[in-house]
Amino acid sequence: MTLAICACGLGMFSVKAEAQEDLEQILLQYEDYQERFNAIETAGDVSEQGFYIIEDQSFPVVLESFGEEEVTFLPIMDRSYRRMALLITDSTGNVLYKTNQLETNNCYLGEMKQPTRDLAAVSFQDVNRDGQTDIILITDCVNDVGDYAGKTYKVGDVLFQREGGFYRDWRVSDKINRFSMNKSIDMIVSYVRDGHSTEVLYTAATLDELVKQGFRVIQEQNYYRTFEKQGRLQVVPGIIRMADYDIFMIYLVNEQGYIVWSFQPMGDYDNLYALKGMACRDMDGDGMKDILVLGRFSYSGPDGEIAIDTRCCIYYQRTDGFETDTEFEKTYQCTEEDTVEGLTQLIREYWGWTVEE
Numbered sequence: 001m002t003l004a005i006c007a008c009g010l011g012m013f014s015v016k017a018e019a020q021e022d023l024e025q026i027l028l029q030y031e032d033y034q035e036r037f038n039a040i041e042t043a044g045d046v047s048e049q050g051f052y053i054i055e056d057q058s059f060p061v062v063l064e065s066f067g068e069e070e071v072t073f074l075p076i077m078d079r080s081y082r083r084m085a086l087l088i089t090d091s092t093g094n095v096l097y098k099t100n101q102l103e104t105n106n107c108y109l110g111e112m113k114q115p116t117r118d119l120a121a122v123s124f125q126d127v128n129r130d131g132q133t134d135i136i137l138i139t140d141c142v143n144d145v146g147d148y149a150g151k152t153y154k155v156g157d158v159l160f161q162r163e164g165g166f167y168r169d170w171r172v173s174d175k176i177n178r179f180s181m182n183k184s185i186d187m188i189v190s191y192v193r194d195g196h197s198t199e200v201l202y203t204a205a206t207l208d209e210l211v212k213q214g215f216r217v218i219q220e221q222n223y224y225r226t227f228e229k230q231g232r233l234q235v236v237p238g239i240i241r242m243a244d245y246d247i248f249m250i251y252l253v254n255e256q257g258y259i260v261w262s263f264q265p266m267g268d269y270d271n272l273y274a275l276k277g278m279a280c281r282d283m284d285g286d287g288m289k290d291i292l293v294l295g296r297f298s299y300s301g302p303d304g305e306i307a308i309d310t311r312c313c314i315y316y317q318r319t320d321g322f323e324t325d326t327e328f329e330k331t332y333q334c335t336e337e338d339t340v341e342g343l344t345q346l347i348r349e350y351w352g353w354t355v356e357e
Contacts, residue, residue, distance in 0.1 A: 029112040033081060037100060043074060043093035051076040051085070057119040063088065064132045065164055066096055073135070075119045081112045084119065084139060086159070097165045103157040103173040104139040115141040120154065123185040127193040132161040136188050153268055156182030158192055175199065183270045184300070186243035196242050202262075207236060207253045215240050215249075218275060225280045227252075228288045229319050233260065235280060235291070239272060248272035250293065261322060265313040269297035273308050277340035284351040288317040292347070294340050310334040312343050 036049040046053055054075040061073050066088065074087040085100035104116045121138040128134065137157045143149050156176040159166035172192060176182050179198045181191045190196045200213040211217070217238040226232045234253040239246040252261040266272060273296040283290040293313045301307045312334050314325035328350050334343075 026110070026112060029081070033078060033083065033112065037078075037085060037098075040076075040087070040098065041095055043072075043087070043089050043095070046074075046076050046087075050080060051078050054119050057122050059122070059124075061124050061133070063124075063161060065161055066090075071096060073122070073124075075122070077116070082114045082116045083112070084114075084116050086135070099159070099166065099168075101168055102137070102139075103168075103170075103177065104137075104141060104155040107141055107143075107155065115143050116155075117142050117152070121185050123189075125189060125193075127158060127189055128160055129193070130161075134161050135159040135166065136185050136192075138182060138185065138188070151268065154182045156188050158188065180247070181242070183245055184243060187245060190243045198240055198242060198247050201240060201247065201249050205259060206257045207234070207251065207259065208257055210238075210251070210259075213240075221275065221278045225289060227280075227317055229317060230260065230321075235278070237275065237278065237293075245270055246272040248275070248295070248297075250278075250291075263291070263293070263313070263315055263322070263324075265293045265295060265311070266297055267311075269299050269309070269311075271298045272296075273298045276310075276338075279340050279344055281344060283314055283344065283347045284316055285348070285353055286316075290317050291315040291322070292340060292344060294334070294338060294343060296336070310336050310338060312338065314347060 039049050040046060040051070043053070054077060057075050059073045060070040062068065062070055069091065072089045074089055076085050076087060077083070078085070083100060083105045084102055085098060086102070087095050088097040089095050105114055107115050116139050118140045119137065120140045123136045124133050125136060126133055127136065135158070137159070139155045140152050141155055142152050157168065157173050158176070159168055175197070176188055176191060179202060181187050181198055200210060200215070204210045204213070215238050217236055221237045222235065224232060224234050230252070232255060236251045236253050237248070239248050248266050250263040250265065251259050254260050276294040276296065278294070279292045280289050281292070282288060283292060291314070294310070296308055296310050298306055298308045314328060315322040316325065328347055331350065332346060
C-alpha cells in the first residue's frame with residue numbers, strides 16, 4: 001500500500017511539474033509577443049517586430065477623437081501566434097493608437113496561438129449613437145484540431161470610440177458570437193445599434209415567449225406528433241429575421257406550451273433560403289419516429305458572393321431525447337433535386353430497410 005501511495009504521489013508531482021512548465025512557457029511567449037507589440041511605434045516597425053499588415057482591409061478614415069484629418073486604419077497579424085491587432089496611424093505613419101484586445105484573440109483561452117486567419121470585414125459606423133465613429137470587425141477563423149477542425153467560422157467584435165481611443169465591451173462581443181449574430185456587418189449593427197437579437201431562440205422557455213419576440217412559425221410544417229419516448233409534442237419550425245437573414249430553428253413543444261427540445265439545422269450557414277420539407281418517421285429502424293429536415297441554406301463565398309447549398313439533417317429519437325446524424329451525411333451529398341420522400345428511402349436503405357413499413 002505504501003508503494004502504491006508513493007507511486008501515485010510521484011505521478012501527481014509529475015503532472016503538476018508539467019503544468020508548471022507549460023504555464024512558464026506560455027508566460028515567456030506572452031512576454032516576447034507583448035514586447036514586440038509594444039515596440040511598434042510606426043507603420044514601418046510592423047514587419048520588423050514579426051507582424052504583417054492586412055493590406056486589403058487598411059483604410060483612410062476620419063475618427064473624431066483624432067481630429068478632422070484622415071488617419072489610417074491598419075489591421076496587423078502576428079506571424080507566430082496568429083493574434084490580430086489594430087493600429088491607427090497619422091499621415092506620416094506614426095502610431096496614434098493601437099490595441100490587441102479583440103474577441104478573435106480569445107478563441108483559445110489560455111493559449112498564445114489563435115485560429116484567426118484573416119480580417120473578413122470592417123465597417124466604420126456610430127453604433128451606440130454618441131456621435132463618434134465606432135469600428136465593427138468580423139474575422140475568419142479556422143481551428144487546427146477538434147470537431148470543427150478545418151472549417152471556417154466567423155468572430156464578430158465592436159470597438160466603441162471614446163476620447164483618444166477605443167474600448168471594447170466584452171458582454172456585447174460575447175452575445176454577438178454566442179448567439180451567432182456575427183454573420184455580417186449588418187447583423188452586428190442590427191443587434192448593437194437597433195437592439196434586435198437572436199438570443200431568444202436559445203433562451204426562450206415557451207412557444208408564446210418565442211412568438212412575442214418575433215419568431216414566425218412556418219405553418220405548413222407545424223403539427224403535432226406522438227413520439228414514443230417523448231409523448232405528444234408540437235413540431236414547430238420557424239424563423240427570426242435579422243438584417244437580411246432568416247435564422248431557422250425547430251422546436252418541440254409540449255401541450256402546456258413549454259419547449260422540451262430544439263434543433264438548429266442551419267449549422268454554420270448564414271440564412272434559410274428555402275425549407276423544402278420535413279418528415280417525422282422512423283428512419284433507422286428502431287421503431288421510434290425520427291425527424292428529417294430538408295432545406296436550402298445560403299452563405300457568403302470567399303469573394304463575397306452568395307452561395308446556396310442543399311442540406312438534409314436527421315435527428316434520431318433516443319430514450320433520453322434526440323441524436324443528430326453524423327453517419328448518413330458522410331455518405332450522401334444532397335442536391336437541389338432531392339425530395340423528402342426520396343431521402344427517406346435512401347436513409348432507410350442505409351440503415352438496412354428492405355421493405356417499406
